[in-house]
Amino acid sequence: MSHVPDGPESVFTYGAPALKFGPGSSDEIGFDLSLLGARRVLVVTDPGVAATGAPDRVAERMTAYGIEAVVHDSAHVEPTDASIATAVERARAAGPFDAFVAVGGGSAIDTAKAVDLLLTNPGELMDYVNVPVGAGRAPASPLAPLVAVPTTTGTGAESTTICVLDVLSLQVKTGISHVRLRPVLAVVDPRLTMTQPPGVTASAGMDILCHALESWTARPYTSYERKAPEQRVPYCGANPISDMWSERAMRLLSGAFRTAVRDGSDETARGDMALAATFAGLGFGNAGVHVPHANAYPIAGRVKDFHPEGYPQDEPMVPHGMAVALTAPEAFRWTFDASPERHLAAARFLDPTAEPGADPAALLPRVLCDLMRDIGLPDGIGGVGYDASDIDGLVDGALKQQRLLATCPKPVRADDLAAIFERSIRLWE
């Protein structure tokens, strides 16, 4: 459609929802919805978050601004094609709605994105899921406004253009990615995160950390070939804006992460974790993530019999943040030579006392392992039930995430991933 000059990429893009941050901000959503012209909204949450009373309170507060709200606890923790289909069906039956509000973690926010998409655009879920799993169709029309209210400090789903889901029949985690899925407003109220159990704070916090670290070490936008505007994707590689968010997120985590896990009632630590989650989301939502996130898909998707503390116990699961974290130390040992100074700087953002020894590539893995052990994460993928016989399957699953691996700072082959998984079976024992 347009002439593209030869040569390296010279342009980066940046998009973000508007933000309202602070204790009490979730009481004001009715006003914000009224500015968006909304009258009747669907509040999407999951049963666990619904039990805290937060979604009902958010909905009840809207009535002062003339907003009618219906609450559906229709999100499944780690959404699946089946859970989303059910949520969409319930929403269609209760509609029409002129805006959506998601109250919960990434699962609720991602479910709301899919519900919004399928209530405002024709077709069904698999039409929009990324190729090769789905047809990868782009939404033809803008979605209705989506306000995201995160209650876990982790996913950054409030800032991003993606919806992650499991396709049960194929035993694969995949997603829908389009700029029209981005929420228009993120309302981050640290008070809503106070009820997160320590295990959730730890796993979700590692998701924050890896968002920041993977964006910070991502392939720079200038290392790609120049794109035509219609070829641009929301994840454009490391750039001066994503770098800034990532660095600041890591510095906040350095001060608050251990405290927030140890003492969930520490309001300052909770506030800093909420801010770090938002900052990291604004960074990776524009730069992208790479190996640890690609590896997390099969680690979570092929779970056998792991039941983490703080999560629903009815089904085995590896929480997303934990799945991301478990190969991160070895992934960053492997990426070290792509940008040594960035890896060393990141280690110091996370631990200002960190000093490289004889093997500088070991510094960041050491800082990560110290943290993971302190906050009670399992010791490697072995700790969630995988052994050497699983590695081929895990590698196959990670290789399906080419959209993510495209942001890796160096080319990734199957044997690179196999070595990372192998070294991640046990991390510190």
Place this chain on the structure above:
Amino acid sequence: MSHVPDGPESVFTYGAPALKFGPGSSDEIGFDLSLLGARRVLVVTDPGVAATGAPDRVAERMTAYGIEAVVHDSAHVEPTDASIATAVERARAAGPFDAFVAVGGGSAIDTAKAVDLLLTNPGELMDYVNVPVGAGRAPASPLAPLVAVPTTTGTGAESTTICVLDVLSLQVKTGISHVRLRPVLAVVDPRLTMTQPPGVTASAGMDILCHALESWTARPYTSYERKAPEQRVPYCGANPISDMWSERAMRLLSGAFRTAVRDGSDETARGDMALAATFAGLGFGNAGVHVPHANAYPIAGRVKDFHPEGYPQDEPMVPHGMAVALTAPEAFRWTFDASPERHLAAARFLDPTAEPGADPAALLPRVLCDLMRDIGLPDGIGGVGYDASDIDGLVDGALKQQRLLATCPKPVRADDLAAIFERSIRLWE
């Protein structure tokens, strides 16, 4: 309308346009407009920028995406109520348009905001101008999408919710401020800034610097009383996000400002100035500015016979950035005791070698004066034609900017402003 808890403010807000940054980005606007559903757009520019050919090129590139573009060189450098009325009249006659594109400095971007407002909402300009000068009415409907393409590295108008103008009959600079005026997309192409003459780079660069410095030192959002949502304004005081943008803008200026003035063909310095302008705009567009900007209104508005290099010579003017800069050193000497550590940190962001001597309050003014002298700014308000007899009038004009002075880190009285103006008649000679 809503119950507001007692006590200090706990919530801050953050809004920003989407951003496309880099050499060549201005060739892609047709694609971005097509995503916004636009078919027929008005490109607003001023005669000086039009003469560079950039607006025609931007318009011509849109046709590949099926966009019909009309170019109006209807913006006046430093817009007035009369110039905006003429621009609106021309736009109404040539309309309808379903989107607007501003190519130019703050004058073109602000003119486009006003044209967009008055082509999409009922009433006339003075209905929307801030009280007490105008009626301060809020736009009832969303505006049409506005894409801002800055060609000077300074105003940050591409990020903000405000339109600044002179009301000729009252000899006062005022504005329109509403969240609906914010452009939806900023396209920052450093190549468009290469033609800025050194005098424009210097003045506009001081505007960047003062945006960053005034936001950085602004009254913190937590120091206000808790607001109801309908009382919130886009400029909510210093907050963790505006701090981050401001700090990064100052660090970029530290490396690039003198070079960009001395050698306008240095692409790295131009790129860093463009990035600094954007970053500072994203900061002050949410935190606010205070004394130097308040003082700039009467300094520019009451100009007698000053004709700066690099600007149109047909009318006397003090360019906005220059007007802001001339009282900045003394304003920051006066605000020092509100947050000494912030003032010292800012001095070091701007000059990493700066060391406080016996009088720490003098450090930041010294760093600013050294810079201003190096880049050829006039020596104080005396250098643009004011003397002691003008001070009462200047103070009266600054006091009219209560919207800005509300962000000052300490209460401002008339005699405080008089002392700042007095000490700013000569800064270094």
